Amino acid sequence: MVNNKYLLPKGVKSYLLPQGEEIRFFEQQARQVFHYYGYQEVVLPHIDSLSLFRRNIGEGTDIVERQIMKLEGKDNICLRPEATAQIARSYIEEGLYKSYPIFKAFYIGAMFRGEKPQRGRLREFRHVGAEFIGSDSPYADAEMIKLAEEIISLFAPSNFKLEINSLGCENDKVKLASMLKDKLKPYLSKLCPNCQRRYKSNPLRILDCKNSSCRGVVQALNIADSYLCSDCRQHFRSVLSILDEWKVKYHITHTLVRGLDYYTRTVFEFTSPLLGAQSALAAGGRYDNLISNLAGPAYPAVGFALGLERAMLLRNQPIPVFRLKAFIVCVNESLKLEALRVAGILRKAGLSCDIDFRSRSLKAQLKYSQKFHAEFVVIIGEDELKRGEVVLRHMPTSQQKNVKLEDIVTEIRGN
Ligand SMILES: [Zn+2]
Numbered sequence: 530m531v532n533n534k535y536l537l538p539k540g541v542k543s544y545l546l547p548q549g550e551e552i553r554f555f556e557q558q559a560r561q562v563f564h565y566y567g568y569q570e571v572v573l574p575h576i577d578s579l580s581l582f583r584r585n586i587g588e589g590t591d592i593v594e595r596q597i598m599k600l601e602g603k604d605n606i607c608l609r610p611e612a613t614a615q616i617a618r619s620y621i622e623e624g625l626y627k628s629y630p631i632f633k634a635f636y637i638g639a640m641f642r643g644e645k646p647q648r649g650r651l652r653e654f655r656h657v658g659a660e661f662i663g664s665d666s667p668y669a670d671a672e673m674i675k676l677a678e679e680i681i682s683l684f685a686p687s688n689f690k691l692e693i694n695s696l697g698c699e700n701d702k703v704k705l706a707s708m709l710k711d712k713l714k715p716y717l718s719k720l721c722p723n724c725q726r727r728y729k730s731n732p733l734r735i736l737d738c739k740n741s742s743c744r745g746v747v748q749a750l751n752i753a754d755s756y757l758c759s760d761c762r763q764h765f766r767s768v769l770s771i772l773d774e775w776k777v778k779y780h781i782t783h784t785l786v787r788g789l790d791y792y793t794r795t796v797f798e799f800t801s802p803l804l805g806a807q808s809a810l811a812a813g814g815r816y817d818n819l820i821s822n823l824a825g826p827a828y829p830a831v832g833f834a835l836g837l838e839r840a841m842l843l844r845n846q847p848i849p850v851f852r853l854k855a856f857i858v859c860v861n862e863s864l865k866l867e868a869l870r871v872a873g874i875l876r877k878a879g880l881s882c883d884i885d886f887r888s889r890s891l892k893a894q895l896k897y898s899q900k901f902h903a904e905f906v907v908i909i910g911e912d913e914l915k916r917g918e919v920v921l922r923h924m925p926t927s928q929q930k931n932v933k934l935e936d937i938v939t940e941i942r943g944n
């Protein structure tokens with residue numbers, strides 16, 4: 530047992546064998562889907578400016594109030610809770626809007642949250658997400674949703690639900706907030722202390738509260754979309770009709786607001802009943818004012834992020850096992866150097882292979898090779914080596930033959 534002092538803290542995870550490969554497998558699949566949609570990968574720092582998130586996610590949001598992990602002794606530095614604000618900031622800071630007025634980027638990486646860990650809520654977790662900056666077209670919203678759906682399908686082809694809403698533009702959000710205040714007034718005493726505070730500062734957040742009494746109040750409110758201006762209403766209708774056209778199923782949920790200040794117009798959330806209380810699998814929306822709020826040009830944008838760990842809980846497809854192309858065994862210990870030379874030839878040719886460095890019998894080496902599901906075993910023996918040959922065994926058929934060293938790459942590749 531490891532000394533208690535050294536145990537992995539709660540809410541973080543190590544991915545050893547085979548989980549490390551599993552997580553990379555899904556990441557690779559996601560990368561491929563993003564590329565199919567024309568998105569290119571960006572890599573962002575894990576530590577960033579605290580005020581970036583405070584200002585743009587919103588003071589008073591759960592994320593900012595309780596969840597951001599600050600760095601001790603560093604006033605304005607924290608571990609990032611999400612990547613959208615980071616991407617928007619760097620896009621402006623590096624002047625990318627000049628060369629990429631349309632910017633389609635994806636990212637895969639760790640995010641951090643300081644609150645007490647619960648089931649399905651880790652302190653360090655991974656997001657797979659995308660941002661599309663520079664278009665206010667409803668096609669961009671619909672495509673982002675379709676893309677998110679396709680990424681989710683890598684893990685769980687069914688068993689998820691899409692909820693969608695439109696918050697409207699900033700003006701509409703103000704109307705929505707005052708409409709909410711009117712509707713909530715008679716129920717103020719039923720709201721949790723947090724929501725009573727939110728009632729004054731930011732009533733939209735009450736819709737996000739997980740407290741059961743607050744949820745009950747919200748569900749009985751019967752919110753309609755009368756706060757939407759005609760442009761925003763038309764935009765939302767177009768998004769929905771494109772989704773209909775693409776046969777993407779959705780439920781309109783007028784209480785869906787997403788807990789971040791920067792969202793405008795379309796917001797959406799994919800949930801799965803299999804995840805229990807923390808049912809959100811992926812979420813996103815449009816943020817038309819974030820870029821200009823960060824002192825950039827007035828570029829509209831839309832994005833989403835998926836929680837990789839949660840999605841992995843839903844996976845129902847087997848992961849391909851780790852497989853070596855070849856395993857090299859030696860008839861006796863003195864041939865290890867020769868085995869390494871052969872390994873060098875194979876690796877240089879892009880063929881994966883390994884050797885057992887322990888001094889063991891041929892039989893034990895062969896048994897060990899099975900662990901790696903090698904397609905070929907290369908047997909190095911003294912007599913063969915004198916003729917410049919090795920024995921090549923094709924494992925699925927158990928057929929073996931002597932092969933000249935210079936032909937080994939072609940032989941292995943040819944099968
Ligand atoms: Zn509007």
Ligand SMILES: [Zn+2]
Binds near residue numbers: 722
């Ligand atoms: Zn509440």
